[in-house]
Amino acid sequence: MSPPTACAFCQSHATQLCAGCRSVVYCSREHQKEHWKRGHKRECKCFELSSNETLGRHLRATRDIKMGEQIMREAPLVVGPKVASVPLCLGCHKNLLPPAKPAQNYYKCSACTWPLCSAECEQSPYHLAECRLMAGSNFECKINYKAAEQEHKESAYCVIMLLRCVQLKLESPAAFARLYELEDHLKERLETPLYQVLRANLITFIKTVLGLNNCSELEILRIAAILDTNAFELRQLGGCVKVRGLYPGAAMFAHDCVPNMRHRFDDDMNIVFLAKRPIAKGEVLSISYTQPLRSTIQRRVHLKQVKCFDCACARCEDPTELGTFAGAHVCGKCKVGKIISMDPLQLAANWKCEVCNLKRSAKEFLTQDAKIEQELESLDKTTPLSLEDFLYRHRVELHETNTHILQAKYALTQLYGHATGFAMDELSEKSLKRKVELCEELLEISNLFDGGWSIFRGNLLIELQETVLAQALSLENASECEAKLKQAAELLQEISNIMNNEPEMQQLLAERRQMLDAAMARYAVGAE
Numbered sequence: 001m002s003p004p005t006a007c008a009f010c011q012s013h014a015t016q017l018c019a020g021c022r023s024v025v026y027c028s029r030e031h032q033k034e035h036w037k038r039g040h041k042r043e044c045k046c047f048e049l050s051s052n053e054t055l056g057r058h059l060r061a062t063r064d065i066k067m068g069e070q071i072m073r074e075a076p077l078v079v080g081p082k083v084a085s086v087p088l089c090l091g092c093h094k095n096l097l098p099p100a101k102p103a104q105n106y107y108k109c110s111a112c113t114w115p116l117c118s119a120e121c122e123q124s125p126y127h128l129a130e131c132r133l134m135a136g137s138n139f140e141c142k143i144n145y146k147a148a149e150q151e152h153k154e155s156a157y158c159v160i161m162l163l164r165c166v167q168l169k170l171e172s173p174a175a176f177a178r179l180y181e182l183e184d185h186l187k188e189r190l191e192t193p194l195y196q197v198l199r200a201n202l203i204t205f206i207k208t209v210l211g212l213n214n215c216s217e218l219e220i221l222r223i224a225a226i227l228d229t230n231a232f233e234l235r236q237l238g239g240c241v242k243v244r245g246l247y248p249g250a251a252m253f254a255h256d257c258v259p260n261m262r263h264r265f266d267d268d269m270n271i272v273f274l275a276k277r278p279i280a281k282g283e284v285l286s287i288s289y290t291q292p293l294r295s296t297i298q299r300r301v302h303l304k305q306v307k308c309f310d311c312a313c314a315r316c317e318d319p320t321e322l323g324t325f326a327g328a329h330v331c332g333k334c335k336v337g338k339i340i341s342m343d344p345l346q347l348a349a350n351w352k353c354e355v356c357n358l359k360r361s362a363k364e365f366l367t368q369d370a371k372i373e374q375e376l377e378s379l380d381k382t383t384p385l386s387l388e389d390f391l392y393r394h395r396v397e398l399h400e401t402n403t404h405i406l407q408a409k410y411a412l413t414q415l416y417g418h419a420t421g422f423a424m425d426e427l428s429e430k431s432l433k434r435k436v437e438l439c440e441e442l443l444e445i446s447n448l449f450d451g452g453w454s455i456f457r458g459n460l461l462i463e464l465q466e467t468v469l470a471q472a473l474s475l476e477n478a479s480e481c482e483a484k485l486k487q488a489a490e491l492l493q494e495i496s497n498i499m500n501n502e503p504e505m506q507q508l509l510a511e512r513r514q515m516l517d518a519a520m521a522r523y524a525v526g527a528e
C-alpha cells in the first residue's frame with residue numbers, strides 16, 4: 001500500500017513519513033510535533049490487538065517491520081521482588097550488601113522493619129507503597145543477615161508485590177483496573193500445591209497479621225495469579241537487580257518457541273521490544289517465555305507449569321524440532337536412527353526409532369531423559385572438565401544436537417576463557433580451537449531456534465570474536481594472522497549490529513574495538 005500524500009496535520013502536500021507507524025506523512029517537523037501532541041502519540045503503533053481461540057488476546061503487526069526496529073516501549077505499572085528472592089532492598093531493589101561488620105545485621109526500615117540498604121531508601125516511592133500498609137501492624141520482618149546464607153532465597157518476599165498492587169487499588173483505581181483485566185488462569189493455579197500454600201500463608205498474613213480488609217481473599221489470589229501469568233523478570237546492573245515488573249501492554253505479546261522479537265529494560269525499568277528479524281504485516285508478534293536450548297518436552301512442561309498453556313507452535317509440533325532432533329536420543333538397538341515422539345503435542349505418546357521402528361513407552365523414555373537432565377544439573381559448573389566428561393560419557397547415546405548436549409556445550413562456551421585456570425590468555429591452542437568449534441556449532445543452532453538479532457546469538461558471537469582474536473595473536477604466519485583478524489573484525493561488526501541498542505554492552509564493544517585496532521596496528525607494523 002502506498003503511503004498517503006497529505007500532511008496529517010494541515011492536509012497540504014507532504015512526503016515525510018512517520019517513522020513509528022508509517023501510516024501518516026507530514027509537510028514539516030513542526031506539524032509532526034503538533035500532531036503528536038494532539039493525539040498521534042496514542043495512535044502511533046505498528047501493531048494492533050487481536051484475539052483468537054488458541055492465543056487469546058495477542059498483538060499483530062499492522063505493517064512490515066524491519067529487523068532491529070523498536071516495536072514498543074512501556075513503563076512498568078508495578079515492580080517488586082520475585083516470589084522468592086535473595087535479600088534485596090525494597091527501596092532501590094539492589095541485592096543487599098553484607099553489613100560492614102559480620103556481627104551486624106542489615107539496616108531495617110524504622111517504620112515496618114523490612115531490610116533496606118540505608119535510611120535513604122525508606123523514602124523510596126517503591127517502598128512507601130507496602131510500608132504504609134505494614135507500618136501499623138505488630139509484624140516484625142525476620143529476614144536477617146546470615147554470612148553463610150547470602151544466596152538463600154527468602155519466600156517472605158512473595159507478599160511485597162501483592163501489597164504494591166493492593167496499594168495501587170487504593171491510590172489509582174484506573175491503573176489497577178488495567179492490571180485486573182489481565183489473564184490469571186486462577187482456576188488451574190488454585191489446584192497446584194504452590195497456590196494451596198499461598199492461600200494458607202498469604203491470606204493469613206494479609207488479612208490477619210496486617211488486618212487489611214481492602215481486598216477479598218479471591219481478589220488477592222487473583223492478583224497473585226495475574227502476576228504469575230503476566231509479569232516479566234527484570235534484570236539490571238549486570239544482575240545486581242533481579243525483580244519482576246508488570247507491563248499491561250507488553251503482557252499482550254504471545255509466546256512462540258521461535259519468537260520474532262527480543263526485549264530489554266532501560267535504566268528507568270521501561271521494557272523495550274525490538275524486531276529480531278523482519279516481520280511481515282499481519283504476523284503475530286511473539287517473545288519466548290522459555291529457553292531456546294530446551295527440548296520440546298522441557299519447554300512444554302515448563303510453559304504448562306508457569307503459564308498454564310499447551311504450546312502448539314511450529315517447533316513444538318515438529319517431532320524433529322526443525323531438523324535438530326533436540327529432544328531425541330540415539331536408538332540403542334540400531335545405533336543409527338533417533339528415537340522421536342510419535343506425537344510431540346501429547347506427553348503420554350509413545351516414542352519410536354525413525355530408522356528401525358523400535359518403540360519405547362513415554363514413561364520409559366522420559367525417565368531416562370530426566371536422569372540425564374538431573375545428572376547435568378548436578379555437575380560442577382565452575383570448570384569445563386566435568387562438562388567435557390559429561391559429553392564424552394554420553395557420546396553414543398546422545399547425538400550432537402540433543403538438548404542436554406547443547407546445554408552442556410553452551411555452558412562450556414561460557415567457561416573456556418573465563419573459569420579459574422581457563423582464562424583466555426591461559427587457553428592452549430587446542431582449547432581455543434575447542435571454544436571456536438563450540439561457538440560455531442551453537443551459532444548454527446541459534447539460527448534455527450533464536451535467530452536474527454537475538455541476544456543468544458549476540459552473546460555467542462562475543463565469545464567467538466574474543467577467541468578468534470586470541471587465535472590471531474598466537475599465529476606466526478602473517479597471512480593466516482591477517483585472515484583471522486579480518487574474521488574478528490567481521491564478527492565485531494555483527495555484534496555491533498545486534499547489540500547496538502543495548503547500553504550495557506557499549507563499554508565491552510568499545511574495549512573490543514580497541515583490542516582489535518591494536519592487534520591490527522601491531523600486525524601491520526610486523527608485516528612491513
Ligand SMILES: C[S@@+](CC[C@H](N)C(=O)[O-])C[C@H]1O[C@@H](n2cnc3c(N)ncnc32)[C@H](O)[C@@H]1O
Nearest residue numbers: 054055056057183229230251252254255307309
Ligand atoms: C502474558 S499472557 C498473554 C495475553 C493473553 N493471551 C490474554 O488474553 O490476556 C500469557 C497467556 O497467553 C496465552 N498464550 C500466550 N502465548 C500462547 C501460545 N503460544 N499458545 C497458547 N496460549 C498462549 C496463555 O494463556 C498464557 O498464559
